Amino acid sequence: MxxxxxxxxxxxxxxxxxxxxxxxxxxxxxxxxxxxxxxxxxxxxxxxxxxxxxxxxxxxxxxxxxxxxxxxxxxxxxxxxxxxxxxxxxxxxxxxxxxxxxxxxxxxxxxxxxxxxxxxxxxxxxxxxxxxxxxxxxxxxxxxxxxxxxxxxxxxxxxxxxxxxxxxxxxxxxxxxVDPTLFRPQDATTLRRELGLRGTVFGYFGRLVPEKGVAIFARAALGLCDRFPEAVSFLLAGSGPEGDRLRQMIGATPHAPRFVFVDRTLREEAPRYLCAADVVVVPSLRTRRWKEQFGRILVEALACGVPVIGSDSGETPFLIRRLEGGVVVPEGNVEALADAMAAMTREPARRQALAETGRARVLAGYxxxxxxxxxxxxxxxxxxxxxx
Known part of the structure; x- marks a missing residue:
């Protein structure tokens, strides 16, 4: 000592x-x-x-x-x-x-x-x-x-x-x-092909529970499929009680082939799956007992060079605005989330700019x-x- x-x-x-x-x-x-x-x-x-x-x-x-x-x-x-x-x-x-x-x-x-x-x-x-x-x-x-x-x-x-x-x-x-040697941009072309993802890929990563807003994400995604035939797909990585209900809801639509569920990813595999997405969505909802306290996935996504869309629940909007790597939408608003996802689909240059700014902020302070x-x-x- x-x-x-x-x-x-x-x-x-x-x-x-x-x-x-x-x-x-x-x-x-x-x-x-x-x-x-x-x-x-x-x-x-x-x-x-x-x-x-x-x-x-x-x-x-x-x-x-x-x-x-x-x-x-x-x-x-x-x-x-x-x-x-x-x-x-x-x-x-x-x-x-x-x-x-x-x-x-x-x-x-x-x-x-x-x-x-x-x-x-x-x-x-x-x-x-x-x-x-x-x-x-x-x-x-x-x-x-x-x-x-x-x-x-x-x-x-x-x-x-x-x-x-x-x-x-x-x-x-x-x-x-975040560990920038683990969470960093990498080529996910092979993984996207293996998973059957094509077009602009929107990812959800986390527990499949109501308060995380995963059902809001699924409903917005289904609406997006009608706007962009064959141009979007969706990756849901996580497990939880909402999983079976989401699979049933999505499976009852003609858009089911565009959705890929991954039950669980190992920590060391997470960056590869994050990089398979073009945008990560964090649609959390506040409850009487809980609201988003930080949103670590936002930092990890941006470290991987992936821009984000987050709800204005808890700390999420403050973190996104500090990092300047994404957009904020009203929580629980399916239409607003779908509109934000549509804008990201139409504007790849904007996605790239947000990703670069956000990653620089993460490397500087997170x-x-x-x-x-x-x-x-x-x-x-x-x-x-x-x-x-």
């Missing part, structure tokens, strides 16, 4: 999945930081209830500490049975980064630990809905707000919600990053390295403030 390095302890249950450690891998490359990362010995998927065991438990440039969780997979209710003392002893942190919602039990554990060790706290939140919390969660949130020297949010709406909740400290946007640089700058500011 280098004496002149800023010592950081980060906790994040999402890092059970090795791919989610990429921002920390990039952070650990800074020579003036000493990083320890903690996550549970296992977790349970929020989406399908599968047990997730860590697929990366050692690292070259940073320490990894894991501890057995209680109530794994229960969001804000999970906490650590053991392991915190080891994490604090091994890291001797000056800054503790809580990559958990600020009302969670694990956040409370980390803040109490940081206070005992005299460390400063930084936290991250995705929450972009105005929700009043019952005790004890509102008490935990106040504790975290008082202790925090800085906050990160996934998007602009989350920052607004944070202010509404009463947080008065500094806030910075911290997007989810790689794991760029995200890690933002984290480092904040951690250094918080540590310096403590010395004044």
């Amino acid at each position: 280098a004496a002149d390095c800023l010592r950081i302890l980060a906790v994040s249950h999402s890092c059970v999945v090795g791919l989610n450690q990429q921002r920390y891998e990039a952070l650990a490359r800074f020579s003036d930081l000493d990083l320890t990362l903690m996550f549970p010995t296992h977790y349970v998927s929020d989406f399908d209830g599968r047990r997730l065991d860590p697929d990366k438990t050692t690292a070259e440039r940073y320490r990894i500490v894991s501890g057995p969780p209680v109530l794994a997979g229960n969001g804000s209710l999970y906490f650590y049975r053991r392991g915190l003392r080891e994490a604090f002893d091994r890291s001797q942190p000056q800054v503790v980064f809580v990559d958990e919602e600020p009302w969670s039990l694990s956040a409370a554990q980390m803040v109490w630990g940081a206070r005992r060790r005299g460390a400063r706290t930084v936290f991250f939140t995705n929450q972009n809905l105005r929700k009043a919390l019952p005790p004890p969660f509102c008490w935990i949130q106040r504790l975290v707000f008082r202790a925090a020297g800085w906050a990160f949010t996934a998007g602009e709406e989350a920052a607004e919600v944070l202010r509404w909740k009463g947080y008065t400290g500094p806030v910075s946007l911290l997007p989810f990053g 790689t794991h390295e760029a995200v890690a640089a933002t984290m480092r700058d904040v951690f250094l500011k918080v540590a310096r403030a403590d010395r004044r």
